[in-house]
Amino acid sequence: xxxxxxxxxxxxxxxxxxxxxxxxxxxxxxxxxxxxxxxxxxxxxxxxxxxxxxxxxxxxxxxxxxxxxxxxxxxxxxxxxxxxxxxxxxxxxxxxxxxxxxxxxxxxxxxxxxxxxxxxxxxxxxxxxxxxxxxxxxxxxxxxxxxxxxxxxxxxxxxxxxxxxxxxxxxxxxxxxxxxxxxxxxxxxx
Amino acid sequence: xxxxxxxxxxxxxxxxxxxxxxxxxxxxxxxxxxxxxxxxxxxxxxxxxxxxxxxxxxxxxxxxxxxxxxxxxxxxxxxxxxxxxxxxxxxxxxxxxxxxxxxxxxxxxxxxxxxxxxxxxxxxxxxxxxxxxxxxxxxxxxxxxxxxxxxxxxxxxxxxxxxxxxxxxxxxxxxxxxxxxxxxxxxxxx
Numbered sequence: 001x002x003x004x005x006x007x008x009x010x011x012x013x014x015x016x017x018x019x020x021x022x023x024x025x026x027x028x029x030x031x032x033x034x035x036x037x038x039x040x041x042x043x044x045x046x047x048x049x050x051x052x053x054x055x056x057x058x059x060x061x062x063x064x065x066x067x068x069x070x071x072x073x074x075x076x077x078x079x080x081x082x083x084x085x086x087x088x089x090x091x092x093x094x095x096x097x098x099x100x101x102x103x104x105x106x107x108x109x110x111x112x113x114x115x116x117x118x119x120x121x122x123x124x125x126x127x128x129x130x131x132x133x134x135x136x137x138x139x140x141x142x143x144x145x146x147x148x149x150x151x152x153x154x155x156x157x158x159x160x161x162x163x164x165x166x167x168x169x170x171x172x173x174x175x176x177x178x179x180x181x182x183x184x185x186x187x188x189x190x
Numbered sequence: 191x192x193x194x195x196x197x198x199x200x201x202x203x204x205x206x207x208x209x210x211x212x213x214x215x216x217x218x219x220x221x222x223x224x225x226x227x228x229x230x231x232x233x234x235x236x237x238x239x240x241x242x243x244x245x246x247x248x249x250x251x252x253x254x255x256x257x258x259x260x261x262x263x264x265x266x267x268x269x270x271x272x273x274x275x276x277x278x279x280x281x282x283x284x285x286x287x288x289x290x291x292x293x294x295x296x297x298x299x300x301x302x303x304x305x306x307x308x309x310x311x312x313x314x315x316x317x318x319x320x321x322x323x324x325x326x327x328x329x330x331x332x333x334x335x336x337x338x339x340x341x342x343x344x345x346x347x348x349x350x351x352x353x354x355x356x357x358x359x360x361x362x363x364x365x366x367x368x369x370x371x372x373x374x375x376x377x378x379x380x
Contacts, residue, residue: 059248
């Protein structure tokens with residue numbers, strides 16, 4: 001998606017050879033109309049899949065999931081990273097390792113909002129090692145729901161998470177896929 | 191806002207005399223078009239205030255802030271609850287106590303995305319004891335920005351957070367204000 005790649009080049013900051021910061025429009029500050037463009041593209045790709053629910057994980061996935069949900073006219077559910085005191089008894093859970101935060105966290109989804117009658121589109125901001133995605137796929141399977149696929153804003157394909165998931169038959173759509181990055185800049189995959 | 195009150199009555203679940211769960215449309219599952227209605231109402235109330243940025247805190251505030259940002263055509267910034275390894279050096283921070291989670295957490299906003307030239311609208315899903323709101327107001331003040339006010343989806347006015355902040359001169363707009371709740375149901379304030 002050219003609009004997205006252009007913005008990553010203009011505003012993204014590469015730290016070392018694996019960290020890309022896009023805090024100016026995606027995961028700290030959010031540009032709402034730009035995020036709606038991403039949502040429109042995601043909705044276009046999954047328009048024929050009979051999606052009934054979008055699944056994401058707090059916090060950075062929520063804005064993009066909201067945009068896609070608005071266009072597809074379906075609810076979104078965001079997995080919570082910590083079981084709040086007010087959480088109900090019935091939930092699906094999975095454990096993921098966050099490389100950003102350097103720790104394992106549990107993710108939780110109430111069984112009220114995901115069931116075997118759902119066709120689910122997973123939406124997230126980044127796909128790198130695939131830890132969060134693996135947890136979300138696990139939760140979809142626990143619910144017995146149909147997984148239509150996963151739409152990712154930025155995939156760092158050199159970190160292999162997407163490759164592994166695709167080899168397991170998961171459809172993954174990245175709006176921008178980065179083959180390589182470092183001090184010389186960002187190289188997008190074709 | 192009648193639409194919201196009706197939905198709280200229809201779908202909200204009261205636990206004890208102080209916990210209201212609205213997980214079906216606001217803070218776990220999200221109904222995008224309904225959230226847009228809330229965003230439109232918030233935007234209507236602040237249309238003349240020259241808002242340049244919306245400030246919220248991850249995670250439940252993001253969808254509503256996104257909706258308001260879309261209508262007001264301004265970016266939103268969500269405060270992060272934990273300083274990620276990839277966070278920059280320059281940030282504003284405040285500490286808040288989460289009654290839901292039973293622990294104190296720091297909230298962080300990069301100084302790149304909030305400055306003294308901003309007129310800020312704070313948006314959040316709940317206002318109860320006012321801890322999160324106090325932290326956000328603190329961050330707006332650290333930035334030297336002008337605080338136009340705070341728009342809240344549901345205020346539990348019996349928990350006094352709003353009362354204290356209003357007495358300090360903060361404008362607070364609640365779309366639904368709950369005077370009392372318990373086993374006999376929910377009583378909204380006029």
